[in-house]
Amino acid sequence: MDQFTLNLLFVGASFALYIGIAIWARAGSTSEFYAAGRGVHPVTNGMATAADWMSAASFISMAGLIAFTGYDNSSFLMGWTGGYVLLALLLAPYLRKFGKFTVSEFIGDRFYSPTARMVAVICLLVASITYVIGQMQGVGIAFGRFLEINATAGLLIGACVVFAYAVFGGMKGVTYTQVAQYCVLITAYTIPAIFISLQLTGNPVPALGLFGEHTASGEPLLAKLDQIVTDLGFAEYTVAHGSTINMVLFTLSLMIGTAGLPHVIMRFFTVPRVSDARWSAGWTLVFIALLYLTAPAVGAMARLNISELMWPNGTDGQAVSVEQIESDPEYAWMATWEKTGLLGWEDKNGDGRIQYYNDANADLQAKAAENGWEGNELTNFNRDILVLANPEIASLPGWVIGLVAAGGLAAALSTAAGLLLAISSAVSHDLLKGQLTPNMSEKSELLAARISMAAAIVVAVILGLNPPGFAAQTVALAFGLAAASIFPALMMGIFSTRINNVGAVAGMLAGLIVTLLYIFLHKGWFFIPDTNSFTDADPLLGPVKSTSFGAIGAAVNFLVAYVVSSMTKETPQEIKDLVQSVRIPRGAGTAVEGH
Amino acid sequence: MSQDDDNNAYWSANVRLILISLVIWAVVSFGFGIVLRPLLSGITIGGTDLGFWFAQQGSILVFLVLIFFYAWRMNKLDREFGVEEE
Known part of the structure; x- marks a missing residue:
């Protein structure tokens, strides 16, 4: 085969498995559509949340991104797990006690202001749509x-599949489907990592193999x-x-x-x-950590494998020949990936x-002049292909590649579906039913929810054709936006009685x-290429890149809310x-539907 | 003690627990993983230093312990103050 x-x-x-489950657990009422009737066990919920959370970015x-940058990109590992500590300690139990369906309902009620709710909906839509891109x-x-x-x-076909999939059911269908997706996802991530760790270090646990011995x-x-990456003129892997x-x-x-x-x-x-x-929250992080502890090993080992494939005779020997790339089955992955336009x-x-080397490095330029090289010849290696190509790079069996x-x-699907659900509930539940047309029937609310899903996908596809970065970087921008807008409002709403309606909105x-301004200045207005005034290589504020600005935005949020409230x-x-x-x-009763 | 005083005592116990947990949270990630990494450079592990391990593995493991510790401690606190769910 x-x-x-x-x-x-x-x-x-x-x-077939996901669709089967979605049909079996089809959402009937609005309550089921949004929150699965609240009958979900913490472990099940943790697994589903982990699938929901770990997206194409993870x-x-x-x-x-870690493979090609090394230590500096450890931020992704710490950032995307450390957030669960904040969630578990500062938000989750209180929001559950409050007992409404959506985040903006909490903000609307706590800050006794329909305007606050509207603003929350807008923040949420901006962050979610960026995330969907x-x-x-x-x-x-x-x-x-x-x-x-x-x-x-692939993007256009994928969009149709995501849409068909998300429209099928709401949270209830999605919860059990996501449990299945988690199982598929974690097996698919771990199995090749174990194989590769065994090949390189003899240790079956990739997280330990990373710190083990190269056999x-x-x-x-x-x-x-x-040693290998510095021989090729690249920055040392483990150093900041x-x-x-x-x-x-x-x-x-x-x-x-x-x-x-x-x-x-x-x-x-x-729950x-x-x-x-x-x-x-703890169980969610357990299931997330299984992938996150493996990811740095996947990155480092893939980087080693790629470097060795390109220099099969060592970095002092001859580079791989074109003939070998074209005929040796070990290199077959290069031809397959070339078709996607992401490898060249x-x-x-x-x-x-x-010859694969860093042609911007002075030492390597000297070596190149000596050997008659005319620049790095592995001209295109999109970071986003690494994990998918990884089993092929390591010559693993065909079924692992399929997995x-x-x-x-x-x-990608589980997260896209979860986000589309959040977007559609924000539009139909908070915006339309909560504000504009309170007398809407359940049926038209569900219809509005589905129409808004379709609209969100269309926007995401248009913007996704010219993305502002690699997938995880685009997603990082969405996190910056959520950090600067939603989190401070929720936290102040619980931990301070002093923050009032005007303060929260401001x-x-x-x-x-x-x-948003900082991101658009660096990534282009509405991510349209070439409309940016600054670049992340030379940002407006000293070392602060656009992906890092969310923390400053959050500080601005806290400060403004405090000053205005006082x-x-x-x-x-x-x-x-x-x-x-x-x-x-x-x-804490079961949550009720708010208007 | 009135119910209000009780609730206030419960809340300050909670806030204290949160603060302690967040200090640990910050020390292992922003501290050992990033800012204090040079201080840990003397401790080698698998071809690199301890700071690298904290940045890519250790902080995640500590986060896990923190969340479960907090959940266990709070559920106990709920019962001590009689504010657990019926």
Whole structure:
């Protein structure tokens, strides 16, 4: 059986499974559509939240970014897990106690202001749509690879599949489907990592193999990697090269953003009790950590494998020949990935070999002049393909490659569906039913929810054709936006009685607007290429890149909310009572539908 | 003690617990993983230093312990103050 058929088989079987579950658990009422009737066990909920959370960014993109940058991209690992600590300690139990369906309902009630609710909806839509763009990128790459077409065509096909899939059911269908998706995703991520770790270090646990010994050379794996990449003129893998301030801010933005993302927070409304909300956050992180502890090993080992494939005779020997790339089955992955337009090589000096090195490095330029090289010949290596290509790079069996294709799609699809659900509930539940047309019937609310899903996909596809970065970077921007707008409002709403309606609205708007401005200035207005005034290589504010600005946006939000609140009328007594009741678990009933 | 005083005592116990947990949270990630990494450079592990391990593995493991510790401690606190769910 050839690889194409095998991929199709794995992806097809996993889809059949998800659709089967979605039909079996179809949402009937609005309450089921949004929150699964609140009958979900913390472990089940944790698993579903993990699938919801780990998207194309975690599965497809993150290890690739770590592989090519090394230590500096540890921010993704710490940021996307550390946020759960904030979520578990500062938000989840209280929001569960409050007991409404959506994040903006809490903000609307706590800040006794329909305007606050509207502003929250807007913040949420901006962050979610940015996030969906990143997912669509991932979907495009995954479909591009397994259908062996270019990534743009893959994106369009993927969009149709995501839409059909998300429209099928609401949260209830999605919860059980996501449990299945988690299982597919984690198996697909771990199995190739175990194989590769065994090949390179003899240790079956990739997280331990990363710090183990490279069996071929007898040196520690990371020392070997540092040596190879520096031989090729690249920056040392384990050493910090970027600015410390930027790394701290970036990590903090990702953490705060995690705790401010509506589709994750929504999950904690679906557990039966307040104490379950606390456990649920822990279980979620357990399931996330299984992937996150493996990811840095995947990145480092893939980087080593690629370097060795390009220099099969060592970095002092001859580079791989074009003939070998074209005929040796070990290199077959290069031809398959070339079809997606995300990998490319060119024999610039016509010596029949492909030299892969850093042609911006002075030492290597000297070596190149000596050997007659005319620049790096591995001309294009999109970071986002690394995880999907990884099993092929390591010459693993065909079924592993098929499994990884299915896993990547599971990750992208589950998150895209969760986000679309958050977007549609914001539009139909908060915006239309809560504000504009309160007398809407359940049926037209569901219809509006589905129309808004379709609209969100269309916007995401249009913007996803010219993405502002690699998938995980696009997603990082979404986190910055959530960090600057939603998280501070939620936290102040629970931990302070002093912050009032005007303060909260001013804070959220200030946080959202400065962050959005900073991002657009660096990434182009509405991500349209070439409309940017600055670049992340030379940012407006010293070392602060646009992906790191969320933490500053959040600080602006806190500050503005505090100052404005202290200048305006005090919070009424009934709101202070509401805050007191949110802080105490006793009396948490099942959540009710708010208007 | 009135119910209000009780609730206030419960809340300050909670806030204290949160603060302690967040200090640990910050020390392992922003501290050991990033800012204080040079201080840990003397401790080698698998071809690199301890700071690298904290940035890519250790902080995640500590986060896990923190969340479960907080959940366990709070559920106990709920019962001590009699504010647990019926």
